[in-house]
Amino acid sequence: MNELDQPVSALDGVGEALSAKLARLRIDTVSDLLFHLPLRYQDRTRITPIGILRAGMEGVVEGEVAAADVVKGRRRSLLVRLKDGSGIISLRFFHFSPAQQQQFAPGVHVRCFGEARAGATGLEIYHPEYRLLKAGETPVEDHLTPIYPTTEGLTQPRLRGLIGQAMRRLDATPQALPDGIPEPLRERFRLPELQSCLHYLHEPPPDADLERLADGTHPTQRRLALEELLAHQLSLRQVRLRIQADGAPPLPSGRSLQTRFVTQLPFSLTGAQRRVLDEIARDLETAQPMLRLVQGDVGSGKTVVAAMAALAAIAGGCQAAVMAPTEILAEQHFRNFHDWFTPLGIDVAWLAGKLKGKARLDTKAAIADGRAQVVVGTHALFQDDVHFHRLGLAIVDEQHRFGVHQRLALRQKGEAGGLTPHQLIMTATPIPRTLAMSAYADLDLSVIDELPPGRTPVQTVAVPDERRPEVVERIRRACDAGRQAYWVCTLIEESEALQCQAAEATRDALTEALPELAVGLVHGRMKAAEKAEVMAAFKVGELDLLVATTVIEVGVDVPNASLMIIENPERLGLSQLHQLRGRVGRGDTESFCVLLYRPPLSAHSRERLGVMRETSDGFRIAEKDLELRGPGEVLGTRQTGLAQMKIADLERDRDLLERVSPLARALLEEAPDASGPLIRRWLGDEAGRYGQV
Template sequence: MARKDGRAVDLNTQSLSSLPGVGPRVAEKLAARGLLTLQDLWLQLPRQYEDRTALTPIRALQPGVAAQVEGTVEAVERGFRYRPSLKVAIGDGSHATLVLRFFHFRAAQVAQFSPGARVRCYGTPRAGGHGLEIVHPSYRVIEHESALGEQLDPVYPAIEGIGPASLRRLIGLALDKLPDDEALELLPRAMRDSLRLPSLREALLTVHRPPRDADVAALLAGTHPAQRRLVLEELLAHHLSLRRQRIALQQHRAPALAGKGRLAERLRDALPFALTQAQHRVFEQIRHDLAQPHPMLRLVQGDVGSGKTVVAAMAAMLAVEAGKQAALMAPTELLAEQHLNNLRGWLEPLGVRVAWLAGKVTGKARAAVLAEVASGDAQMVVGTHALMQEGVAFNDLALAIVDEQHRFGVHQRLALRDKGAGGRVGVDAVVPHQLVMTATPIPRTLAMAAYADLDVSAIDELPPGRTPVQTVALSAERRPELIERIRGACAEGRQAYWVCTLIDDSDEVVAQAAQSTFEALSAALPELRVGLVHGRMKAIEKQATMRAFKDGTLDLLVATTVIEVGVDVANASLMIIENAERLGLAQLHQLRGRVGRGSAASSCVLLYQSPLSLLAKQRLETMRQTHDGFVIAEKDLELRGPGELLGTRQTGLATFRVADLARDAGLLPQVRELADQLLAESPDIADRIVQRWVGGAARYASA
């Protein structure tokens, strides 16, 4: 950052075209990877390091251990038997020989390797036909004595169209323009000192140009103090951006639903089951939020079958009692319809009008529902994303409930919120309270990072009487036994699922796998009614098959993982998951949750292909040991990391440049403290930290 007229001038936004060698074509290639400014290059961190500060005698080389050697060319051989190849034998004073092998080379390269030429090269040796060899080493021919490097060489993620040496040069030029400490630093010194972390400038220079005595193991593990410094600021920026959105939302007004709660009590008393302690606790948290004159934004997470819908229905009754409306939006028509049936069964006896609005409600029926919603006669409105379409106007929406929120885009949640504001979104707009539900338990550490703008409640207790699902892992060779097991279960009047999974394959291939499994099982079990559901089918066909299974007119449902979320078939007691080793724990747990919904003993069979990797063994063992979604989520985070667990689509959480939530979760409590301190004492610094790391992406991060 340079100083001009006594004010700080940000170099962060300076375009890369200011660097020598960055013309329009190079700029375009860098931009394709999101590298637009000097700061983007500062934060383009090495993925590994090469130690060229010393030479290793050829005799001391070890297979698999990267090293730098220097030797004299002893022999050169070109071959063309299968494909062009070039072998160069070099020797040194340790009286040993190393072969350098190339498959891609030009005539000029061959000419460089004349016998007697001196070559310095770097690479990872492996066992070859005649001793050790290095395939495609990085090398240079040395004509005079050449000094060794003073620091470790960074290796950056590859960028198409830009060679490693060019990229290293550009990042070096960008680093030469790093402002001084005072101009670059945003974190107060006392804060850094208390955490024993270097300044930002020092951290960047250490990570890009580590001294020869640097702790390489810590750098490669991402735990070096210089990296922790960068991680801390990035996590802080994301946390602050979410918190600022929350603060912005709290500026709006919302209807204070502070009634006596008689309608919610009548609903609770009429239920054919008693609420669990966890349900009571979470309802009280929601009730407290709804009584405030600013909008609630609460996430309720709980395992499949923990009773989130009942709690949401009781919350909706607080809105209805106040003479206002509540809406519940679900991602699929079948799931929305399931909510509709439950809510009608619970609420209509209390005199509450429940309306249904989905894509298939058309013509006069749709016009009638829209009129009820607009007049306020419909007190509870259930539907799919059809609730957010133009033409849907609420009379007085006070509570918007979103089920399985990660299946909706952020824009869709914003749209439902804005419906309640009557389309007005100024600070003085009255917006509805928002209640978000998910059956995908999220580890506490991740929830702290991903949902800093939400209050998080957990229904961490299952209703009594739920029979735990017995889980077994079987090798795929035992398929024939399973087919007999399905025959037996269906003969007793039960139903079964057979889930086909293929990873990293197109929908086409998965659909084909499901299709062929469907055909094989139909042939093996001619007496059973077998249905098929996969992602390539039209929505209307999928819905019809799922409904037939729910109604009991199908015995066995062959499906892809599209059935993961939500459908409740109490009579299904057997779940078979093929290629279970290829799925993450959270997904396996969701699928297993489709059975064990009734009183019958239920089983989940995890069919796997041998041999199992260590990771797959750990996953299947975890599934056998526990049914607790929160324990499974923590284990999933440990085994897979947060990227897969959350996915940016699922949370709106931006992808991180340097932070790794699984590795860096321990910093989150400090991040929260620092965020509180900055928001209270230095809001302008908080703004600049967000701008540096998140920029404009903050707007929709968690609407």
Template sequence: MTAVPITDIKGVGTALSLKLAKLGIHSLQDLLFHLPIRYQDRTRIRSLGSLQIGEEVLIEGELKLSDVVMGRRRSLLCRLQDGTGQITLRFFHFNAAQKNALRPGVRLRAFGEVRPGGAGLEMVHPEYQVMSSGQTLAAPDQALTPVYPMTEGLTQVRMRNLVRQALAQLSSHDLPDYLPESLRQSRALPELQSALRYLHQPPPNADQQALLAGRHPAQRRLALEELLAHHLSLSRVRQQIQQQGSWAMPEAPELSQTFLQQLPFELTAAQQRVIAEIQQDLQRPIPMLRLVQGDVGSGKTLVAALAAVQVIAAGYQVAVMAPTEILAEQHYQNFSQWFATLNVDVAWLAGKVKGKQRKHQLEQIASGEAAVVVGTHALFQEEVAFARLALVVIDEQHRFGVHQRLSLREKGADGIRAPHQLIMTATPIPRTLTMSAYADLDCSIIDELPPGRTPVNTLVIADTRREEVIERVKQACTQGRQAYWVCTLIEESEALQCQAAEVTAANLSEQLPNLRIGLVHGRMKPAEKAAVMAEFKSANIDLLVATTVIEVGVDVPNASLMIIENPERLGLAQLHQLRGRVGRGSVESFCVLMYHPPLSKQGRERLAVMRETTDGFRIAEKDLQLRGPGEVLGTRQTGMMQFRIADLERDADLLSEVHLIAQPLHQHPKRVEALINRWMGSSESYAQV
């Protein structure tokens, strides 16, 4: 069925096939694997007195009232009653014929989502059928109604019709089952064809609760297969990279010792453990692929610097890449300071390095004179040529697009070997995501903060107490401390965010005339931003008003207070990152989450987690639960992790199964290839990172 084009289905011409292609549907197999994301229950009529907000339900009753109301938008309101309760049906788009048909006294059946309205419950634009006098409507549906992922120009009705035709052809075409029969039997999994039929057309006696919860054996069988395809794809990428080979770097105890002696502190046990893992990887002639996770301030940069020492001692180059100029510059300062005593040249490359300075840096990189090269995505540019690049360190890797990371890896390969890769993130990734999204990487965790760090106290306060908060800022700064004031806006518009920050800075300057107030936002030129940050770092600014651009990597130990406005608008991981900007010194630090009431139930839950814990992994687990994997990994941009049926949180228990099943399957490369193509098509290329 992989080879049967979608145009073989009746009614699919060029225009429709182009729309289906946007959903990744090119063949009959693709259509059968375009699975419902959920189901609607139209099998029973619900009494109006039993309805709950958020449910999608089938209802029936008599219209008692029908009226055109002129509010902010003109709408037709119809009041439906059934003896147990009532609900309003609201239509913003309607014509005269509709208005006449929906008159008081008629009976009708409607299907839609129950929402809160101005006068009780309502449905907006429900699907409906009017009963003519003496007529009874057909019985409700016998089975659940599938709802499919869609694209513009397609309707659910059209998609259901296409799937029906594809299912009719299922028996006459071969659709191989790639899961071994012994595996299916030992785990009581249904075979492929019956699972697909079941999910597209659940029978009348289907376990509706299991289907709606995504826990039905047919769904579990396909979720397992999808997770398996994903895992095999990442494993194959790992094999391909490691087949290239790399440079083996012997340990460099003398140089490492000299490096460590200049530090004013001892390494934590966690840092020592992770460094030992990296040093072992670098001694092997296959490319290291290691992810280092560590909470904000756990000392990941130092771990990367020690890895660099081993590579430099062997005569090779290291590239360190960060997502923003502020963070890249901070890495540059740290590396320059650390490597000065070892007489190692550190080059710096970012968008703002221009003219003669840029030419000089490029020459140093190309000649190999610069052993460490720190930069932003400017490192990807074609004109950047390395002499002997053998280690690539990527900070906050999920911030980079796929092709960017790929091109940096290619700069190191000499056609035969690939550079070692060390990926660092301060965004703790839940174990379930690590097992699936990063199955091609070995994982190290720095789960200990350096001594002398004080945990940050988090307070949750309504913005009605703004004056108290401002007074608190005044006290902290008068005592010689520094503070951040972070502005967030729900609008995606950067211009509006910057405007909000400017207004806030102006208001605070009026209310706190004795404080030196600085401002940083996304629309400032990198040089301006860096200048303000430098002033803040050298304590020439007391209060820094900023948008979320200060989220990653800014290190000002004297800052002990942070105010975050409207924290309910940010993800937990982002709030945790922001909070990590304070508590970097030995003084007690505070983070004030100043929300705008009323908070939603989810908003309350999220802020409660922030107040209760500073454990990044616990926060990450909660973030995954509340927002889903695409948001947590920041993969909306990278096109990764778009599962069709698997859900990483719901199906987390399948991940350990996947690891076991994958082992013997590697012996059957054709089967592996077919499985990957079935579930991932051409999207596998993202994983070449």
């Protein structure tokens, strides 16, 4: 094991307790310390005369102890008076030991750093970093002082000392940290060398550009951010190569079946749908597994595209599987596919967690012997006890709810003949292009950027909570006109129980206020069968008003619903609000979305609700969401791992993504062995997880 790959416990003074604290910062090895970068810097390269210090100024002061006393007040403290010929200042310690008190004997010379503030004795520095000076003491720091992200019980001096040890090891054995990007590629892409960047960032010279270092745009930081983005992209490309290492069944023969399907539809396909279908057809014709993400705004017709792809699989003698993240959405897909495919003589099966006993065994048998040509369900489809006869295509809806590992797990389902199924992944969450390039680097991207004719844009208004009675009256008028409405309850607490209580209380209040209407309720704590029953009743018009938590965010299709009220919209992300709003405006009647907020709104919330009023373009909304909330929130990246970046910031470094793709290609072509160490450096254990299913 090389010097830098050793555990942090190999460093002087690091025992179990300190190792545990470092682990909280994701620092496990000596090398991890090198990549633990400062948040900001302090200038301790010159001594400031005490006489010119002012309240609010930070600086290094040096002087002789005039007195040191324990003073009683509201809190007992040690007060040390320090003089340097230009003035006098107090150092105040609220936490101190008798030994510390004895250090500050009159006449001792002290150098310290901190922020001066006005106190009871004039200017004071609370808990300064200090050291006692010996005769003929060395000059001040020759570089800026880094301030690192830290954790409870780990002080800045301790962390700086450990990183200093790691840097000395690096200097002694520079070969222990290879650059990762070979020199010819560094020159072509104009990248500084790695080790010099690390030295600069841990010990910047006094004249360093602090402004650029503070906002993360210094060339040394950009080099590291680029390398981290590159490692993520390479890891996803590895996933792609691993999936494509097995062949896939070529599926070139679906045209006639697709034509019969399209002629029975009550609408014609949009140009965008036809373009995406052409892209899919080209993928399916090859003996390599298709890995394609189809993005389409709410209501753009992704399900029809998925159905056409499924028909190509069936025409090629294969099965198609359709997986959705929730039973509500999966059931809706099942109804659609069943209604579309039964007239074509195609068998569609349903498999979800709630299917039990004989029905489940029968369905599994039909999947295993190939009678079930299309299988729709939740992740129950990918459990170990489900065996496909010949799975040719897997369609995954709302991909951001699943992760890379599920994409890999799909390979196991192509057991018959050692083939991997083609994968078509769909999302109604518009993802900004920069994010898609990095989060889904293992997928080809198609966009359905056109709504079917006849879809009416939803008018959106923001209304303060005190106008609630007017909003209730608006529901009455809409339902009197034969329409239906949603009322969506959101809570700031993560607690599902509290959300459900709020929804129940809202349902009771609305039932009382609107006694002539049939009011239903759906929330996350209801059994799937109960939810499905209420949704079905709403869909066929037995209920006028549906009170729900955000469980109705995806996929519920009730064309007669033309009004949605969203309570506390300021608590949801823009993309989630856009998804919810997409539940209305699915018919030919003018539809409305009322954002019922609690004043006062922060400037940030006002800006977000303003975006919802101004546009219904999902991609514009997604770009704004990325800007306001960051990539982790937009993507739900707990699964993608992108939220866990150490240095790169997808919003700040979006322009680097344009350079990452060509660099990744060049590295794989010219130095394929370099990608493994790079991925391990930046993803650590995560890198291993991409290789396992």
